[in-house]
Amino acid sequence: MTVLEKAVLIVEDEHVIAMGLSAQIEDMGLEVCGTADTAEDAVAQARIHRPAIILMDVRLRGKADGVDAAQAIYESVGSKIIFITGSREQQTIDRIKLDHPFATLFKPVSDRQLATTVSEAMLAAGQA
Amino acid sequence: MFGLGATCILIWQVQSPIFHTILDTSAFLASGLVALLLWDISKRTNQPLAWFLAIAFGVLTMAELLHTLIALERLSWETAAEAEVRWRAGTWAPSAYISAIGVGAALLLRTYPQRLGAAFALVLILLYVALLAIFQFLPRYLLPGFFGITRPTLIGVPLLWMAATFGYWRLEKGPQVASAVAASASLMALAHCFILFSQPADYPSLTIGTGMVAHFGKVAADLLLLLSLTQIGAADTARRLRAESELTLLNKYLEQRIGERTSELVGANERLSQALEERDLLLREVYHRVKNNLQLIDSIVTLQVRRLADPDAKLALKGLRRRLYALGLVHQQLMGSPDLKTFDVSPFLKELSENIIEGIGGRDISLSVKAIPLNVGLDIAIPLGLLVTELVTNSLKHAFPDGKGKIEVVLDRREDGTMVLVVSDNGTGYDILEASEKRAHGLGTALIDGLVSQLKAIIRVRSMNGTISEILFAHDGEP
Secondary structure (H helix, E strand, O other): OOOOEEEEEEEOOOHHHHHHHHHHHHHOOOEEEEEEOEHHHHHHHHHHHOEEEEEEEOOOEOOOOHHHHHHHHHHHOOOEEEEEEOOOOHHHHHHHHOOOOOEEEEOOOOHHHHHHHHHHHHHHOOOO | OHHHHHHHHHHHOOOOHHHHHHHHHHHHHHHHHHHHHHHHHHHHHOOHHHHHHHHHHHHHHHHHHHHHHHOOOOOOOOOHHHHHHHHHHHHHHHHHHHHHHHHHHHHHOOOOOHHHHHHHHHHHHHHHHHHHHHHHHOOOOOOOOHHHOOOHHHOHHHHHHHHHHHHHHHOOOOOHHHHHHHHHHHHHHHHHHHHHHOOOOOOOOOOOOHHHHHHHHHHHHHHHHHHHHHHHHHHHHHHHHHHHHHHHHHHHHHHHHHHHHHHHHHHHHHHHHHHHHHHHHHHHHHHHHHHHHHHHHHHHHHHHHHHOOOHHHHHHHHHHHHHHHHHHHHHHHHHHOOOOOOEEHHHHHHHHHHHHHHHHHOOOEEEEEEEOOOEEOHHHHHHHHHHHHHHHHHHHHHOOOOOOEEEEEEEEEOOOOOEEEEEEEOOOOOOHHHHHHHHHHOHHHHHHHHHHHHOOOEEEEEEOOOEEEEEEEOOOOOO
């Protein structure tokens, strides 16, 4: 597996939230390589940009959700995936766990939670 | 039937030893059957009267057997006629008396427990033996005397039977057996009137055959009782069969009703749990939307902060984000709770406080959160979360000029049941004048006042080795 880029891909179907997350990531001094609002788009962008980290919402537009996208990306790219979900249902959490997530954050995500998790993920990806 | 038979006997003057033996045997068999039937009825219905009657008839059956057998054998020196008089006539009287006495005594004993039966049987047998002995010394026959009576020693028997008839007749609402005995006893009384006029074969007289009429009457009375008792048994059986079939029908009906009700309940249960699932789904969806919208607002605020140059404005918006976070965290807890209505406030307070400290405090502020487990709903959780946010923020902003210190958040229940929330720091404390100045202008203190009044709480703020804010509010444990 080739070395990944020190960048973050944001997958979130609410564009304003995606913008907010981008701002938070940039404030941490990291690059946002793109945003996607469907699972297909997310997989495609992940393959193009090969980001070290992906912030992944579970609910997305279209049929496939963030868990499906994460599965595909984990197999083909190997990015560290941080789930950001609004749901705390056990069913969703169990599905996420199958997908080798690096971490799962529950909305609302505080600045410090995001910052800590992202820097840990970068460290794990060998990009610190 | 008895009338017809009696008339025939009297007209043809039937009085042969063979006929006599046939009637004696019939009386023995009939009373034996009566005893067995009564015994059976007493076992089935547990009636003491039937039980004592069964004993009376059982003793009578033995007496009748003796009366029948004794005539068949005679002592060698006796002529047949002598034996007739000596033994046949001699054993008639004891059995006639013992049957009337036994049936009457059974009536008197009817309220006593059945375990007296053995004693009753013994008394009757002893009485019979005594009577047997006494009547061996009394003359069997006399010349016709008062009213032409030839056997005055037997005059007590019809009288006893009349008394028994009257007694059983009087037993109103008593067991069916009693009325059957009454009818039979009246016939016994009549039959034993005839025996008073009987004579031995060698007494030529117009009243030949009266002895046979008496025997015949006795058998008829036994048979009448037998018939009545059989009818009672048959009626019992019919009643029981009817009751059983009714019970079976009722059981079937009940089973059917239970089946119907069960399936109704199962259906209702399914509908109810479906409705509950739908409610849960809907609530989760609502909480999800609320959180998403809060996140949306938070994102907008985040974006706005980046475009502002004014540090005061930036600070104000950061304050707004802290408050939004508190609201979002409440909904996050709610979504994770089993009933979707309440959650334990203690981990929530910990997470909330930590987030605020790390957001603005830096690494030199230590935090301790000691909260007892307390289940709360939205009504308490939101004001409580916002209050902690404001108080912890205040301490962070004002208490530690050098950036070092300690903040404590405590939630506890006092002995009187009141809840107390304490937020304290070991910082600089405050100056009263300065504080009242701030009260007039600060958004934080205005919010605190509003939230305190919403909780119907009391707030006490003291400056003692730092600032201690104490909020007392009522919470009965039921969210």
